[in-house]
Amino acid sequence: MTRRQGPGRFTVGLALQGAGWHPAAWTVLPRGDGTRLTELGYWRDLVQHAERAGIDYVTFEDAYQIEGGAPDWEAPRDLAEVSLDATLLAASLAPLTKRIGLVPTIGLTHAEPFHAATSIQTLDHVSLGRAGLRAKLSASAAEAASFGRKSSLGLDAIFAEGTDAVEVIRRLWDSWEDDAVIRDESTGRFIDADRLHYADFEGEHFSVKGPSIVPRSPQGQPPVFALAQAEESFDFAARQADVVFITPGRSTVAELVATIRDAELRVGRTGEPLRIVADLEIFLGDEDGSTEEHFRALDERVRADSGYRSDTRVVVRSNVITAELIAKYADAGLDGVRVRPLTHGDVAEFVDRVRPMLEARGIVAPPNPREKSPSLRKTFGLVPRPANRFAASHAERPGTAGSAATRAPRSSTQAAPARKAHRA
Template sequence: MSALFLGIETPGTGTHPASWRRPDSRAEDLFTAKYWTEVVTTAETLGFDAVFLPDSFALQEGGPEVVRGRLDAVAVAARTAPLTRRIGLVPQVPVTHTEPFHVSKAIAALDFASLGRAGWEVTVSTRDTEAAAFGRKEIQDAAALWHEADEAVEVVTRLWDSWEDDAEIRDVPTGRFIDRDRLHYIDFEGDNFSVKGPAITPRSPQGQPIVTVRADDPSSNGIAVHRADLIRITAPDLATAATHRFALRAALADTGRDPDAVRVLLDLPVHLADSIAGALADVAELDRWAAGIGQRAAAGTDRSAAGVSAVELRHVGTVIELDHLLGEIARSGIDGVVLRPLALHATLSALTAHRAPTATSAAQLTLRDRLGLPRPVSRYAAGAAL
C-alpha cells in the first residue's frame, strides 16, 4: 500500500465524555439519521478511507451527565451506504452474546448495500450488565471471551464462503435459481458453537468483508494475528508503534500467514483547533467539565469514556501539524491511522476548513481494493487452496 490508509472512528459526539457539552457537538441530533449520514458523508468528502463505528451492548459508564445510549452500528452503516461511494464502513459487532450466523448475514448484507465497502470490527462483551441484558450466561474472563470470539470469526468467515461466487445461476428454462452443488455445509464444531450452514445470504461483493481486531492485550493479540485483515494498535510514540507492527508481522509469518496481506493501523486520539493554544484550552475545558461529573479518572484510563490513555500517542493542535505527524507515521512504516476525535464535530469542522474536498473517482472500489488486498476465493470452491 503506497499511501497511508486513513480512517476515523465516530463515537457519538466524541471520545471525551464531556464532548457533548460543547456548543458545536450537535448532541441534540445524536439519535437521528441525519446526524450520522452527515458525519459519514463529511468523512468521505474529506478523503477518509474508512469510518469505524463503535458499538456495545452496555450503556456508557458515568452519571446522567454523560451521553447515555447508542444506535446500532450495523444499522447506521447500512443507512449511510447508499449515500456514499468510496468510504469503507466498519461497524463494531460484539460476538459474546451474538450468534455468528446473525453476524455473518448482517455484515454480508452491508457488503451488498455498500457495493463491497463493508468491514467488521470484532469486539467482546466484558461487563456484568451486558451478560444480565441477555441472561444466558455469566460474565467470562478475557481468555474465554477471546477464545469464543476466535470461534465466532471462524464460523462467520466459513459462512461467507459457503456460497461459491457462481452459485446463483438463475436458469429460467430449468427453473433453478441456485446450483445446489455450489452451496456448502460448513459443519463447524467447537467449544462454543455448532453450526452446519450454509448461509442464507449469497457470497457478497468482497467475498470476505474486511475483519478488524484491536490488538490490545495478549488475549486479543492472538485472534488479531490469526484472523484479522486489519489490526488496530495503540502506542505512546512512533518508535513503539513501529516495533509493535514489526512484532505483529513476525507473528503473522510464524502462523503461516502472509504479513503483506494484513494492515496495521495506529489509533490516534486528536483534537483540532486554529492554534495549539486554542486546542489545549479546548481540551482543558473538556477535562474540567469531566472532573465536575466525576469522570477525570476515566479520562486517563477508560477507552470507552475519554478514549485517551495516559500512554497513548495523541495530537492536540492544528490541521497543519496533524498533516506533518501523518507524514512521520507514513515514513515509520505504519500502514495507516485511525483518528479518534475527542470532539467529533470540532475535528470535522477543522478539517473541512483546511482541506479541499476529495474528488470522487468514477471507479467503484471495494474496501479490499482500497487496502490493496486481493479478493479471496471461497475455501469450498473446487481447486481452492486449503
C-alpha cells in the first residue's frame, strides 16, 4: 500500500448539482421534488443527510449560462436545469449544519476577486471555519457574452488572470491581522487601524488596493480548490490551490499524480504539497446487474447520438464495486475522492451504503457527531491557521505599525478595488 501524499486522512466529498450531474436526472426525482430545486429545504435535506453520514464536505456548482451535463458535454437546452448562486446557497446552509465543509464554486474569470474574497470570508465566519473556495476559470465565449464586459480570452491569458485573482484574494484574506479588532472603549477605537494592511496588488489584469471589509476569518486562509485537466490548469493549481481535483479515466491515477508533482516543481511551489482528490461520477444500483439497464434508460432521454459523456470516470455499477474502486484510490496514495452523483437517488445510496463499506475497510472513520467540528483546513491535514503574511513584517518593527507600503490609513473609508482593462 502506498502512503498518501498529505498528512491528512482520506477525505470523502460530494459534488452537488441540481437534481444530479446527468442532464436527465430531473426526470427521476421523487414526486414533487422537481419543483423544489430552488427551495432551500431541498438542499438542506441533502447536505444534512450527508453530514449525518460523515461526508467531509460538499461542493456547489455555479454557472454563468444555462447548461446541463458534465463540463465537456452540452445537453439540449430544454434538458438543462436551473442554477442557484453557489456562494449564497452555501451561506444559507451554514447555520443549518455543524460539521460538514461548504465549498462554493466561483467563476474567477468574470467575478471580481474583491467580491469573491469577502464572500468566502463571510462564509468562513458564519460556518465557524468550514468554508472553501473552488476557483473556476472559463474559456467559454457564451459565458463571456453573458457578461458583455470582455470577449473570451485565450488560455494563457485566462490562467494568468486566474492566478492573479487568487493572489489578490489571498492578500485580502490577510489584510486584517488577527488582533485588529480591539473594541477599546477608553479610546473609542473599535479597530486598531495599524493592523489593517493594503493588498497593494498591481498586475496586468487587476489593480486592487484593499484592505478587505471583513475581518480575518476563522481559518485565516480558507482552502482553495481547483479542477485540473490540462497543463495550464495543473500549473494554476500548483501555484494557487491547496486541493486539486483530478479526473481519472483518460489518464491513470499514477500518471495524474506524477503530473501534479511535476507541475509543483515546474512552478517552484514551496510549503505544503497539493492534496490530490479524484473526481468520480456514480450511478449506483443493486447487485442483480440491472444498474446498466437503468442507466441506458436514463441515457435515452438525453436525445444525443453518443449518450452521456463525462470528463472523468463514470461508475455504473453496484455499491460493492464502487467501494472497491474508492479503496484502490486510497491505496494509490490519493488524499480523497469527490463523488458526483448522477441522480438525486445516488446521494442517499452513496452515503447510506457505500460510505459504511469504506468504514468497514478502515478507509474512513465512523461519523462522530459529538466531536468538535473540524475546520476544513484540518480535514485536509493543512496547517490549521496559517500565519498572516502582513503580521510578520509588522512584528519585525517593535513599537511601530509596519511599513507605509502595506499599512492601511487610520480612516473609516474603504479603498475600493479597481479593475484594469485587458490588454488587446
